[in-house]
Structure formats: C-alpha cells, structure tokens
Amino acid sequence: MKTVQEPSSPAADRLPVPRRFVFLIAAMGSIGPFAIDTYLPALPAIGRDLGATPVQVQQTLSIYLLAFAAMTLWHGALSDALGRRRLLIVGFAVFSLASVGAALCGSIEALWGWRALQGAVGGAGIAIGRAIARDVAHGADAQRLMSQSTMVFAIAPAIAPVIGGVIEAWLGWRAVFGFLALMSAGLLAAVIWGLPETLPANRRQSLHPVAMARGYLSVLRQWAFWRLAGALTTHFQGFFLYVMAAPAFLITHLKLASTQFYWLFLPMTIGTSLGAFVSSRLAGRLPLDACIRLGQALMAMAVLANLVSTWALPGVLPWAVLPIGLYTFGLAIAMSALQVMVSDLSPERRGMVSSCQGFLQSLGNGLAAGFLVPAIWGSLAGLALGSGALMLVGGLCLALDRRFRPLAAAR
Numbered sequence: 112m113k114t115v116q117e118p119s120s121p122a123a124d125r126l127p128v129p130r131r132f133v134f135l136i137a138a139m140g141s142i143g144p145f146a147i148d149t150y151l152p153a154l155p156a157i158g159r160d161l162g163a164t165p166v167q168v169q170q171t172l173s174i175y176l177l178a179f180a181a182m183t184l185w186h187g188a189l190s191d192a193l194g195r196r197r198l199l200i201v202g203f204a205v206f207s208l209a210s211v212g213a214a215l216c217g218s219i220e221a222l223w224g225w226r227a228l229q230g231a232v233g234g235a236g237i238a239i240g241r242a243i244a245r246d247v248a249h250g251a252d253a254q255r256l257m258s259q260s261t262m263v264f265a266i267a268p269a270i271a272p273v274i275g276g277v278i279e280a281w282l283g284w285r286a287v288f289g290f291l292a293l294m295s296a297g298l299l300a301a302v303i304w305g306l307p308e309t310l311p312a313n314r315r316q317s318l319h320p321v322a323m324a325r326g327y328l329s330v331l332r333q334w335a336f337w338r339l340a341g342a343l344t345t346h347f348q349g350f351f352l353y354v355m356a357a358p359a360f361l362i363t364h365l366k367l368a369s370t371q372f373y374w375l376f377l378p379m380t381i382g383t384s385l386g387a388f389v390s391s392r393l394a395g396r397l398p399l400d401a402c403i404r405l406g407q408a409l410m411a412m413a414v415l416a417n418l419v420s421t422w423a424l425p426g427v428l429p430w431a432v433l434p435i436g437l438y439t440f441g442l443a444i445a446m447s448a449l450q451v452m453v454s455d456l457s458p459e460r461r462g463m464v465s466s467c468q469g470f471l472q473s474l475g476n477g478l479a480a481g482f483l484v485p486a487i488w489g490s491l492a493g494l495a496l497g498s499g500a501l502m503l504v505g506g507l508c509l510a511l512d513r514r515f516r517p518l519a520a521a522r
Contacts, residue, residue: 139236141267148271152369153284163219173481178230180473186238187466191316202235203299210292242462246309257447258391272372338512346505359488378436386443399448406445413438414499421495
C-alpha cells in the first residue's frame with residue numbers, strides 16, 4: 112500500500128496537500144454528527160413506537176455518546192500501532208451493521224445496545240481523521256487543512272436533522288437508521304478505494320501493554336493537555352448542549368415542527384463554515400494564540416447576546432438562534448488552532464493524543480446529555496445560562512494555560 116511520507120524539511124512542509132484529503136477527513140468525521148443529529152427529529156416517534164418515556168429515549172443519545180467516548184480513547188492509539196486505514200475499514204463496517212440492528216430493534220433496551228455499538232466505532236473517523244491531517248500536513252498547513260475540512264464537515268449538522276425529519280415523516284424512524292447504514296457503507300467504500308495509508312510502518316508504535324501504558328501516561332501527565340483539551344471540550348459544549356436539547360428547544364420552546372430543525376442547525380452551519388474559512392485565511396498570518404483569543408471574544412459576545420435575547424425576546428425567531436450561529440463562528444476560529452496545539456504536545460503519538468482529546472470531549476458530551484441537559488432543558492434561560500457557564504470554564508482553562516505555559520516560550 113502506498114504511503115504518504117512525512118515532510119522532513121521546511122520546504123517539504125509547504126508542499127500542497129491533496130485536495131481529496133480535505134473531503135475525506137471531513138466525510139469520515141461526519142458520521143458522528145449524523146449519528147446524533149439525523150435521528151433527533153424522530154425521538155418522539157421512537158418513544159411512541161417502543162413505549163418508552165422521554166428520558167428513556169434521551170438515554171439513546173447519552174449511551175451513544177458515552178460509548179463513543181470510551182472507544183475514542185483507543186481509536187487513535189490503535190491506529191498509531193496498526194495503521195490508519197485498516198482501523199477505519201473495520202469501524203465503518205461495524206457501524207453499518209449496528210445501524211441495521213437499530214433499524215430492526217423491537218424495544219428501547221435493544222436500541223440502547225445498538226446505539227452503544229454505534230458509539231463504540233463512531234469516533235474512529237474523527238480521531239483517526241485528525242491524526243491523518245497531522246500525518247500529511249504541518250504548521251500553518253495543518254491549521255489550513257483542519258479549517259478547510261471543518262468547512263466541509265460543518266455541512267453535516269445542518270443537513271442531518273433536515274434529512275432525518277424528512278425520512279421520519281415519509282418512511283418512519285426506522286428508515287433513519289437505514290440511511291445511516293447506507294452512509295457508513297459509502298464511507299467504507301471511500302476509504303477502501305480512495306485513502307492511502309498515511310502512517311509508514313517505521314513510524315508505528317508498539318501494541319505491547321507496557322508500551323501503550325507509558326504512551327498514555329506521557330500524554331495524560333502533561334497539565335498542558337488537560338488545560339487545552341478541557342478548553343476544547345467546554346467551549347464545544349457551549350453550543351452542543353443546544354444540539355443535545357434540540358427536541359425540547361425547537362419543538363417545546365420555539366413551537367416548531369420536526370421538519371423545521373433547520374432553524375437551529377442552519378445558523379450553526381453558516382457560523383462554523385465562515386469561522387473555518389476565516390481560520391484558514393489567518394493560518395500563518397496570526398499566531399495560534401491570537402486566533403484563539405479572537406474566537407473567544409466572538410464566543411463571549413454570542414453568550415451575552417443569547418442571554419439578552421432570552422430575557423428580552425424569549426422564543427422569538429430569528430433572535431433565539433442567531434447568537435448560537437455567532438458562537439459557532441468564534442468556536443471554529445479557535446478550534447483549529449487549539450487542535451494543532453494539542454497534537455503538538457506529543458508529535459510521536461499524534462493518534463494517541465487525538466484519542467485522549469476526543470475521549471475527554473466525548474465523555475463530557477455523554478455526561479452532559481445524560482445529566483446536565485435534562486436538568487436545564489426546561490427553560491430557555493436554563494439553556495442560555497448553561498451555555499455561558501461552559502464557555503466561561505473553557506476561558507478559565509486557557510487563562511491557566513497562558514499563565515503556566517507562556518506561548519512565546521513554549522510554542
């Protein structure tokens with residue numbers, strides 16, 4: 112299998128990355144958002160058909176996210192040892208089979224099981240995709256590649272709930288999981304025929320338990336990892352809690368139909384795409400920390416606008432959703448720079464670093480879906496305050512990173 116070699120000189124570092132990698136990395140990572148967003152409009156129908164309470168149906172999301180988090184810890188590390196490509200092939204094949212099982216299940220308990228299996232392999236595309244990006248691009252090129260793939264990736268949250276709502280309205284909720292099975296089968300084919308191995312054998316790590324344990328310790332004992340990954344996680348959750356609470360936010364509070372989820376996801380997508388474009392243009396022109404500060408300033412403005420609109424114009428469109436779009440605009444500017452900084456903490460174990468960062472983020476999402484979101488989704492004010500609190504925690508993480516690891520000296 113032909114491999115992509117790591118650049119060994121500054122000149123090589125500026126070689127153009129094949130355009131197909133942008134679309135492949137984005138497409139591989141999109142299976143996670145699709146597995147979450149596509150079936151959200153069908154949650155009420157699932158509850159009625161399977162005789163489950165709203166909380167039991169909500170657990171299909173939290174179980175998926177917790178399984179996603181648990182296995183994300185291993186996807187990148189295993190790809191460091193076995194290669195990127197074969198892990199992706201196995202992951203998409205299993206996801207497709209789990210989606211078929213979910214479509215055919217007859218009880219909420221069975222759906223929990225199939226969703227857990229989906230979650231166990233659903234993170235492979237995201238974790239390994241980030242590692243592939245760092246295999247083939249470095250420095251400003253890596254920030255551009257991550258930003259450009261984010262622009263493509265951002266389409267998923269906008270179209271997924273719309274597709275899911277239409278499928279559920281026409282064919283029922285089971286057809287939504289049939290669609291996910293077909294999607295993952297298509298990604299499997301794309302990896303088999305379109306993705307070369309990007310990690311040569313001479314750069315792979317040992318699968319020996321002692322070597323793996325030392326690798327994880329080398330990543331997790333770095334306080335900088337916890338500060339940067341913590342900022343990524345909580346900043347991301349500042350808007351993602353609206354995704355997890357989408358049925359309550361849109362149907363209960365905004366009085367919209369299950370086919371009108373675009374009111375939330377379209378502003379998110381536009382904001383993410385524009386932010387990723389700006390991040391791509393700023394790569395190599397502004398230091399990473401300056402990009403992050405700009406993104407944080409925009410997110411803070413969005414949180415303030417969200418709080419004001421919640422109290423002044425509660426539930427009024429488009430004011431109820433525009434601040435969320437501004438938040439994702441700022442987040443996309445900051446996120447690519449943060450991801451590059453995290454991956455550079457341990458350059459020899461980029462897959463493992465990606466796994467650890469993805470694990471922390473997915474674990475936080477799973478806990479938020481199971482505990483935080485149900486506690487605050489009862490009111491628009493609760494959601495707005497929750498978003499602001501999460502953004503504030505992320506800001507504190509980055510303030511600590513700047514205090515204890517000055518960027519001018521460390522990067």
